[in-house]
Amino acid sequence: MQGAEAIAFAAAESGLEAYFGYPITPSSEIMENLAAIYEKGKYGNFRVFFQTSSEIESINMLFGAGASGHIAMTATSGPGLSLMAEGISYSFLSQVPFLIIDVNRGGPGLGNVEPEQSDLSFVYWSLGHGGTRVIAMSPFTVSEAMTLVKKGFELAFKYRMPAVMLTDGVIVHMYENISWKTSEPLRPEVSWSARGRGNGPRHEINSIYLEPKDLRAVKGDLLKKLEALKKEAAYECYYCDGPLDALYISYGISARIALDAVRDLRRSGIRAGLFRPITIYPFAGEALANVAKMAKKLVTVEMNEGQMAKIIKAETGLEPEGLGYLGGEVPRLEEVMEAWR
Amino acid sequence: MYRSVLKGKYEVIINTERCKGCEICVHACPQQNLELGDDVNGLGYHPVKFSFHGKAGDCTGCNICYWVCPEYAILGVVKA
Amino acid sequence: MEVKQLSTFFPNAANTYCPGCEHGLLLKFIGMALEELGVVDRAVMVGSVGCSTLAYKFINVDYVQAPHGRAPSIMQAIKLLEPESVVFAIQGDGDALSIGLQELINAANRGIPVTVFLYNNMVFGMTGGQMAPTTPNGLKTTTTPGGIRYKYLGPPLDACKILSGFDGVKYLKRVIITPRPIYTKDRLMYSSKEAIESYRAVLNALKTQLNGGFSFVEFLGTCNVNWKMTIEESKKYVHEVTAKMFRPGLCRDEFGVEK
Ligand SMILES: Cc1ncc(C[n+]2csc(CCOP(=O)(O)OP(=O)(O)O)c2C)c(N)n1
Ligand code: SF4
Ligand code: SF4
Ligand code: SF4
Numbered sequence: 006m007q008g009a010e011a012i013a014f015a016a017a018e019s020g021l022e023a024y025f026g027y028p029i030t031p032s033s034e035i036m037e038n039l040a041a042i043y044e045k046g047k048y049g050n051f052r053v054f055f056q057t058s059s060e061i062e063s064i065n066m067l068f069g070a071g072a073s074g075h076i077a078m079t080a081t082s083g084p085g086l087s088l089m090a091e092g093i094s095y096s097f098l099s100q101v102p103f104l105i106i107d108v109n110r111g112g113p114g115l116g117n118v119e120p121e122q123s124d125l126s127f128v129y130w131s132l133g134h135g136g137t138r139v140i141a142m143s144p145f146t147v148s149e150a151m152t153l154v155k156k157g158f159e160l161a162f163k164y165r166m167p168a169v170m171l172t173d174g175v176i177v178h179m180y181e182n183i184s185w186k187t188s189e190p191l192r193p194e195v196s197w198s199a200r201g202r203g204n205g206p207r208h209e210i211n212s213i214y215l216e217p218k219d220l221r222a223v224k225g226d227l228l229k230k231l232e233a234l235k236k237e238a239a240y241e242c243y244y245c246d247g248p249l250d251a252l253y254i255s256y257g258i259s260a261r262i263a264l265d266a267v268r269d270l271r272r273s274g275i276r277a278g279l280f281r282p283i284t285i286y287p288f289a290g291e292a293l294a295n296v297a298k299m300a301k302k303l304v305t306v307e308m309n310e311g312q313m314a315k316i317i318k319a320e321t322g323l324e325p326e327g328l329g330y331l332g333g334e335v336p337r338l339e340e341v342m343e344a345w346r
Numbered sequence: 347m348y349r350s351v352l353k354g355k356y357e358v359i360i361n362t363e364r365c366k367g368c369e370i371c372v373h374a375c376p377q378q379n380l381e382l383g384d385d386v387n388g389l390g391y392h393p394v395k396f397s398f399h400g401k402a403g404d405c406t407g408c409n410i411c412y413w414v415c416p417e418y419a420i421l422g423v424v425k426a
Numbered sequence: 427m428e429v430k431q432l433s434t435f436f437p438n439a440a441n442t443y444c445p446g447c448e449h450g451l452l453l454k455f456i457g458m459a460l461e462e463l464g465v466v467d468r469a470v471m472v473g474s475v476g477c478s479t480l481a482y483k484f485i486n487v488d489y490v491q492a493p494h495g496r497a498p499s500i501m502q503a504i505k506l507l508e509p510e511s512v513v514f515a516i517q518g519d520g521d522a523l524s525i526g527l528q529e530l531i532n533a534a535n536r537g538i539p540v541t542v543f544l545y546n547n548m549v550f551g552m553t554g555g556q557m558a559p560t561t562p563n564g565l566k567t568t569t570t571p572g573g574i575r576y577k578y579l580g581p582p583l584d585a586c587k588i589l590s591g592f593d594g595v596k597y598l599k600r601v602i603i604t605p606r607p608i609y610t611k612d613r614l615m616y617s618s619k620e621a622i623e624s625y626r627a628v629l630n631a632l633k634t635q636l637n638g639g640f641s642f643v644e645f646l647g648t649c650n651v652n653w654k655m656t657i658e659e660s661k662k663y664v665h666e667v668t669a670k671m672f673r674p675g676l677c678r679d680e681f682g683v684e685k
Contacts, residue, residue: 023507053506057499058532065496065529069503072490073470073511077503095493199488200508201468211473211482211491359429363438368446368657370605374616389440413621414605416450417441418457422429 008147008177009034011185012106015151016078017042019158020190023053023077025066027085030118031174032108035080050076050190060085064092071101072210074198076158076191078104083112083124086132093167094133098212098223102161102168102193104154105139109173111333119333120173122257122308128169129286129316136224138231140168141285142239143257147181149283155191162193164234171285173308175258175335231287238289243267244278245296251345252300253279254293254317254325255307259336263306266341277345290320297323304328304344306336354398356407357426364419365393371411371420377403380411394419398426432457434466434486441484446657448603448647449477452516452545453485455625459632460487465512470504472497474526476518477551477649495526498533501540512635514541519560520550523583530589537594537640541631544585544642545603547649548668555652559583562671565653582671585644590677596639598677601627603645604664614658626684633683646672 006014012035016024024043026036036056043054053070057063063079070077081089086107096103109124111117128141140160144150153170161168199208214220243264245252251270255263260281270277278300280293297303303325305314311327318324328344330336358380365387371394372380379400382392398405405423412420431437434457443449460466469487473479475494482489492500497515505513522530522544530542549567550556556569560582563574586600603624605616624645631641646668650660676684 023503025503053503055503055506058528061496062499062529062532065492065499066503068492068496069472069490069500070507072500073504073508075507091493092496095491099491199470199490200504201470201511202488203467207486207488209482209489209491211489213479213482213491361431364440366440366445370446370616370657373607373614374605374618376615391445410618413618413625414451414616416443416446416448416454418432418435418450418454421431424429 006147006180006183008150008179008181010038011147011151011183012154012177013038013042015154015185017048017051018185018187018190019155020050020076020192021078022050022075023055023070024079025055025057025063025070025077026079026081027057027060027063029082029085031110031177032080032082032106034177035106035108060088061092064089067103068092068096068101071096071103072099072198073200074195076193078106080106080108082108082110084115086124086127090133093139094135094137095212096167097133097137097139098135098227099210100165101210102165104157104161105167105169107169107171108177109171117333118174120175120258120308120335121331121333122171122173122259123312124171125285125309125312126315128171132169138286140164140166140234141171142168142283143171143285144176145257145260145281147176147179148183150176151183151185158191160237164230171257173258235287237284238287239283240289240292241281241283242278242292242296243281244271245280247299248276249278249300250276251302251304252297253277254303254305254313255279256282256285256313259306259308262336262338262341266338270342270345275345288316288320293317294321294323297321302326302345306341308335353426354404355426356405356423357398358396358405358411358423359421360394360396361419361421362393363387363389364417365391366417367391367393368416370414370416374410374414375400376408376410377405379405432461434460435484436486439484442480443477444651446650448645449545451603451621452543452624452645452647453481455628456514456543457485458625459629460512462629463632463636465632465636468510469512469514472501472504472513472515474515474517474521476521478516478518478545479552481516495521495524496529497521498526498529498540498542502533502536502538505538505540512632514543514632516543516545518551519544519546519548520558523559523585531592534589534592534595534640534642537596539635539638539640541635541641543628543631544644545647546585546644546672547647548582549649549652551649551652555649562667564667584672586677589642594640595642595678596680597631597634597641597683599627600644600646600672600674600677602664602669602674603647604661606665607658607661616661630679630683634681637681637683639681644672646674
């Protein structure tokens with residue numbers, strides 16, 4: 006199945022209720038696939054498909070859907086993601102869940118539509134103003150993209166905050182064999198949602214706390230929530246069971262090439278390993294630090310100017326060497342292999 | 347008999363804690379039954395007081411004060 | 427003697443508007459109308475950004491606070507997913523016509539049944555009286571201390587004129603919500619006609635939503651604090667100046683709810 010189709014399928018299977026989106030290359034195929042699924046009407050839960058007038062409208066419709074307790078998502082790319090930053094910030098403080106799929110293109114500005122991983126800093130460090138944080142995940146196969154869609158919904162609702170799946174045109178356009186276990190659609194607990202108070206108490210989805218002590222208290226609660234979120238940090242480690250000549254650290258599409266390089270190096274007797282974060286936020290810093298102890302050298306491989314390397318420094322204090330590919334170029338296998346030295 | 351002399355046919359019910367003393371009802375009442383009192387409420391304003399017998403006559407239950415009060419401080423006009 | 431208070435408002439709260447401001451009046455009428463229509467339990471207020479934001483402290487219905495200008499988008503999503511809900515927003519003229527014009531006209535064009543109440547006080551009230559897209563010539567604001575130059579800024583935006591271009595809008599009306607000062611021989615009086623008419627407009631707009639249509643009512647009101655006028659002067663200004671520029675009246679009533 007093609008990545009875009011698989012992502013759309015996984016979303017519908019997981020219980021998606023509403024899709025709101027504004028077309029942008031290279032994310033549009035996800036939207037188009039969802040339009041086709043919606044049109045067929047096979048998924049009873051999938052009640053709303055909506056092409057909005059801008060990403061500003063998309064994010065606010067996501068906010069409305071999440072605030073009323075419904076499973077909603079959008080797919081976009083850098084320029085759209087930046088327009089969404091305002092709404093994401095409101096959602097973080099108002100504790101509104103939804104899923105955004107960012108199909109990273111070459112940026113900033115119009116850049117190009119080739120794959121990059123240059124939205125990483127934006128997504129990891131804040132994706133908004135005032136101390137916003139979002140859950141961030143990055144798949145490296147089509148199958149993993151599918152499971153992360155479901156996981157994204159689950160985490161977003163469990164922690165009541167926005168979740169972002171960071172991916173790129175390679176994954177979205179790639180054909181791969183998939184495995185998917187059909188399961189019951191998700192039914193998150195949403196007794197907090199605002200959809201008319203009915204016979205119950207009133208619900209307020211708000212981000213205004215005019216008294217400093219009130220805002221301080223809420224932000225304190227949010228920080229506790231982020232602390233609890235840490236246990237969701239996910240990663241994979243390849244060949245990490247002994248001393249390493251070099252530990253590569255890479256994620257998403259870059260990690261595929263890094264893994265090829267590691268396997269080739271192993272064949273020629275070099276003890277290379279790969280640490281691959283699956284969640285970027287929360288970041289599996291402790292796990293990485295433990296593996297890194299066994300390695301002579303750390304090398305990040307990513308399609309930006311070294312954004313992951315900065316995150317690693319902040320999370321673990323480690324200072325890996327970095328290979329960065331810019332402008333829509335994917336990492337070159339020979340170069341990655343050479344970097345172990 | 348005694349009651350109707352002291353009171354009147356209608357009574358305006360006021361939540362004085364909401365009143366901001368804007369005097370819109372004071373001016374709007376055709377019978378001049380409402381005026382600001384001397385007390386100060388929790389918001390720091392002199393809230394409106396109702397008297398059954400205004401400068402221009404008894405309260406007629408016309409509801410004008412209810413309609414114009416922007417604070418929902420005038421909760422309603424009832425038969426006394 | 428006690429009266430039963432409206433269940434749409436918190437019994438022990440006071441709203442936080444400036445004294446005499448009709449923002450409070452509009453909120454009160456919405457509370458009355460929701461109760462009269464028996465839809466309090468299904469109501470969702472989407473707060474916009476401006477003085478109407480302060481409604482959340484007072485109104486006792488489900489509430490979602492939007493970013494500045496984005497209330498229509500949020501309202502539409504809620505309505506699409508919760509068709510039984512009664513969804514409304516109070517937007518300021520800055521919120522609806524400056525930063526949020528795109529969201530508003532797209533909502534109007536689509537006609538998803540939600541209700542926008544526009545409180546037009548011709549300035550940015552909450553931020554301290556800056557120019558709004560509705561500010562008339564002659565009203566000094568903090569960002570146009572020398573008055574407005576139309577040649578440069580264009581004339582005030584007319585919401586009803588804009589929205590009348592969209593068939594999706596099923597109820598469209600402009601009313602004055604400011605009580606009119608009446609000067610008798612010996613004293614100042616205020617009329618209640620405007621208030622009653624405004625209440626009817628709120629009721630009819632919500633009825634239109636219940637009938638499946640998008641509704642929009644513009645209320646001409648004051649912001650005496652930022653107009654640097656007394657309450658009385660500001661009320662006079664609405665009737666003598668604002669109402670001449672933005673003509674009140676019914677533009678559309680597709681479902682005949684006014685009858
Ligand atoms: C994105 C953004 N820009 C600016 C502001 C600041 N701001 C808050 S309210 C407001 C204007 C409100 O004016 P209006 O909508 O006319 O409402 P009023 O307060 O007059 O009722 C502005 C500019 C904001 N909150 N968000
Ligand atoms: S009901 Fe009429 S007469 Fe009585 S106090 Fe109110 S405005 Fe005055
Ligand atoms: S109109 Fe309302 S707030 Fe104003 S003085 Fe009268 S009771 Fe008080
Ligand atoms: S600032 Fe103006 S619009 Fe806002 S509450 Fe005060 S008078 Fe009303």
